Amino acid sequence: xxxxxxxxxxxxxxxxxxxxxxxxxxxxxxxxxxxxxxxxxxxxxxxxxxxxxxxxxxxxxxxxxxxxxxxxxxxxxxxxxxxxxxxxxxxxxxxxxxxxxxxxxxxxxxxxxxxxxxxx
Amino acid sequence: xxxxxxxxxxxxxxxxxxxxxxxxxxxxxxxxxxxxxxxxxxxxxxxxxxxxxxxxxxxxxxxxxxxxxxxxxxxxxxxxxxxxxxxxxxxxxxxxxxxxxxxxxxxxxxxxxxxxxxxxxxxxxxxxxxxxxxxxxxxxxxxxxxxxxxxxxxxxxxxxxxxxxxxxxxxxxxxxxxxxxxxxxxxxxxxxxxxxxxxxxxxxxxxxxxxxxxxxxxxxxxxxxxxxxxxxxxxxxxxxxxxxxxxxxxxxxxxxxxxxxxxxxxxxxxxxxxxxxxxxxxxxxxxxxxxxxxxxxxxxxxxxxxxxxxxxxxxxxxxxxxxxxxxxxxxxxxxxxxxxxxxxxxxxxxxxxxxxxxxxxxxxxxxxxxxxxxxxxxxxxxxxxxxxxxxxxxxxxxxxxxxxxxxxxxxxxxxxxxxxxxxxxxxxxxxxxxxxxxxxxxxxxxxxxxxxxxxxxxxxxxxxxxxxxxxxxxxxxxxxxxxxxxxxxxxxxxxxxx
Numbered sequence: 001x002x003x004x005x006x007x008x009x010x011x012x013x014x015x016x017x018x019x020x021x022x023x024x025x026x027x028x029x030x031x032x033x034x035x036x037x038x039x040x041x042x043x044x045x046x047x048x049x050x051x052x053x054x055x056x057x058x059x060x061x062x063x064x065x066x067x068x069x070x071x072x073x074x075x076x077x078x079x080x081x082x083x084x085x086x087x088x089x090x091x092x093x094x095x096x097x098x099x100x101x102x103x104x105x106x107x108x109x110x111x112x113x114x115x116x117x118x119x120x
Numbered sequence: 121x122x123x124x125x126x127x128x129x130x131x132x133x134x135x136x137x138x139x140x141x142x143x144x145x146x147x148x149x150x151x152x153x154x155x156x157x158x159x160x161x162x163x164x165x166x167x168x169x170x171x172x173x174x175x176x177x178x179x180x181x182x183x184x185x186x187x188x189x190x191x192x193x194x195x196x197x198x199x200x201x202x203x204x205x206x207x208x209x210x211x212x213x214x215x216x217x218x219x220x221x222x223x224x225x226x227x228x229x230x231x232x233x234x235x236x237x238x239x240x241x242x243x244x245x246x247x248x249x250x251x252x253x254x255x256x257x258x259x260x261x262x263x264x265x266x267x268x269x270x271x272x273x274x275x276x277x278x279x280x281x282x283x284x285x286x287x288x289x290x291x292x293x294x295x296x297x298x299x300x301x302x303x304x305x306x307x308x309x310x311x312x313x314x315x316x317x318x319x320x321x322x323x324x325x326x327x328x329x330x331x332x333x334x335x336x337x338x339x340x341x342x343x344x345x346x347x348x349x350x351x352x353x354x355x356x357x358x359x360x361x362x363x364x365x366x367x368x369x370x371x372x373x374x375x376x377x378x379x380x381x382x383x384x385x386x387x388x389x390x391x392x393x394x395x396x397x398x399x400x401x402x403x404x405x406x407x408x409x410x411x412x413x414x415x416x417x418x419x420x421x422x423x424x425x426x427x428x429x430x431x432x433x434x435x436x437x438x439x440x441x442x443x444x445x446x447x448x449x450x451x452x453x454x455x456x457x458x459x460x461x462x463x464x465x466x467x468x469x470x471x472x473x474x475x476x477x478x479x480x481x482x483x484x485x486x487x488x489x490x491x492x493x494x495x496x497x498x499x500x501x502x503x504x505x506x507x508x509x510x511x512x513x514x515x516x517x518x519x520x521x522x523x524x525x526x527x528x529x530x531x532x533x534x535x536x537x538x539x540x541x542x543x544x545x546x547x548x549x550x551x552x553x554x555x556x557x558x559x560x561x562x563x564x565x566x567x568x569x570x571x572x573x574x575x576x577x578x579x580x581x582x583x584x585x586x587x588x589x590x591x592x593x594x595x596x597x598x599x600x601x602x603x604x605x606x607x608x609x610x611x612x613x614x615x616x617x618x
Contacts, residue, residue, distance in 0.1 A: 029552055057604055058547075059549055083604065
C-alpha cells in the first residue's frame with residue numbers, strides 16, 4: 001500500500017514498517033538530484049516533521065515525514081549515488097521507519113487522489 | 121577557427137620534447153639548489169620532487185592558437201545579448217575600464233596610508249555620497265565585497281542596533297518566499313532565524329500573512345523591490361509601518377535597484393538599511409563569482425553601527441579638504457581587511473558621473489520599457505502567469521502549449537544555437553518552468569526584435585518539429601555535457617582522464 005502527502009512524499013507500508021521517499025512527480029519537478037540529507041538510525045519523527053532534505057540542480061527542499069515513527073534504516077546507496085531517486089523514486093526510498101501509528105496512512109492520499117492533486 | 125586542431129586540451133596538443141624556446145643546458149649536477157655554505161642545503165632533498173613535473177610540451181604558436189580558440193568559445197555581454205534575469209548583466213561602458221585600469225587606482229596598494237592615497241579616498245567618499253543620494257540613505261559603507269556580504273553586513277548593523285538598545289530578544293528575520301536564496305543564507309550566517317512569508321497570487325507579499333508574524337522577536341523584514349518576479353511591491357509603506365510598529369527594521373535587498381534608479385528611493389519607502397550590488401546596477405562586468413561590491417546604506421540614526429573603517433571628509437584650517445580613515449567603538453567591527461573592491465567602486469563612480477543625474481533617471485524607465493516590450497511581444501507563445509506591467513524583468517512559466525514536451529531547459533539550450541545567452545531558468549521557484557528575462561536598458565530595439573523573433577521561432581519549432589528543440593544545442597562547441605555528473609564528480613586534472 002502506498003500513500004502520498006501534499007508535500008510530495010510517499011510512504012509505502014510493509015507490515016509494521018514504512019518506506020518513505022519522494023514521489024515520481026516530485027523527482028521530475030526537482031530535476032537531477034545531487035544530494036539527499038538523511039537522518040540517523042534511531043531518530044524519531046512525528047508526522048509533519050522535517051526528517052531531512054533533498055537537493056537538486058534546481059532547488060533544495062525539506063523532506064517532511066508523512067507519518068510518525070522511528071528510523072530503522074536509511075538508504076545508504078543514495079549517499080554515493082543520489083541520482084537513483086531520478087531513476088526510480090519509489091524503488092529508491094530514503095528512510096525505512098517503524099510506524100508508530102499505521103492508522104495515520106488513512107489520512108493520506110492514494111495514487112488516484114495524488115494524481116488528481118498534482119494535476120490541479 | 122580549426123577546433124579539430126586547436127580546440128583540444130593543451131595536454132592533447134603536447135608532444136614530448138616540444139618547446140617554445142630553449143634554455144642552455146644545465147651544467148649543475150645533483151641538487152640544483154646550491155647550499156649557502158650552511159650544513160643543510162637551501163631546500164632539503166626530502167622536499168625536492170623525485171619525478172619530473174607533468175607539464176604540457178608545446179611550441180609557442182600552438183599555445184597561442186589554443187588559447188585564442190578557447191577565448192572565442194567565450195560568451196559575454198561584449199559578444200551578444202545576455203538576458204539573464206535577476207543579475208542585471210548590463211553593458212559596462214569601456215570608459216569605466218579606463219578609469220578602473222588607470223595606474224592611479226590599479227597600481228595603488230590597499231595598505232597605502234591615507235595621506236598618500238587622498239585621490240582614491242576622495243573617489244570612495246564621492247561614491248559614498250552619491251549612493252546615499254540615490255538610495256535616500258544617510259550614510260553608506262563601500263567595504264563589503266559582494267551582494268551577499270552586504271546583506272550580512274546590513275543584518276549585523278540591525279543586530280547591533282537592537283543590541284545597543286538592550287533589545288536582545290529579536291532574532292527572527294522575515295523573508296518572502298520569492299526572495300533571493302542569499303537572504304535566508306545571510307540571515308543564518310548573521311545568527312538569525314529565518315521566517316518565511318507567503319506571496320499572494322499576484323506575486324507580491326501577502327500583508328495578511330505577514331501581520332501575525334510581526335512581534336517583539338522580529339529583528340528585520342527583508343524585501344526586494346521590485347521583487348524577483350520583477351513586480352513592484354505596492355504595499356511597501358503599509359509593510360514598513362507594520363514592521364516599525366512592531367519595533368523591527370526594514371532591510372532593502374538592492375539586487376533589483378536598476379529599475380528604481382532616479383525614480384524611487386528605498387529610504388523614501390521606509391527602508392532603514394539597504395545594500396546595492398554595484399556590479400549589477402552600476403555596470404561592472406560580473407559572473408562566475410566576481411568581482412562584486414555590496415555597499416550598505418543606513419538611514420539617519422544607524423550610522424554609528426556601520427563597520428570600521430569609515431572614510432570621512434575633514435576641512436583643515438586652511439580650507440583644504442582631507443580624507444581620513446576613522447573607527448568607532450559603536451561599529452559592528454570590521455567586515456573586510458580593506459575598503460572593498462576598489463576597481464568596482466571606480467567603475468561605479470565612472471558610470472554615475474558619465475551618465476549624470478539626467479542619464480541615471482532614464483536608466484530605470486528604459487529598462488522597464490524594454491522588459492515590458494519583450495514580455496508583450498512574447499506572451500502569445502509563452503505562458504505569463506502574472507499578466508501585468510513589470511519592472512526591469514519578468515518571468516514566463518515555460519511555453520503556453522505544454523503538450524509538446526518542450527521544457528524551459530530546452531528553450532534555453534536552443535537559444536544558444538542562435539547566439540543568445542540563456543535567460544535565468546527555474547528561478548524563482550514559484551513556478552515549475554520559470555524562464556526569467558531581463559533585457560536591461562542598454563539593448564537596442566533591433567537586438568530586442570531579433571531576440572523576440574528567435575523566441576517565436578523556437579515556439580514554432582516546438583509545435584512543428586519539437587525534436588529540433590529537445591535535442592538542442594546543435595551549434596555550440598560542447599553540446600550535451602552531463603553538468604550534474606560534472607558537478608558531483610569533477611575531473612580537474614588531465615591525469616584523471618586517463
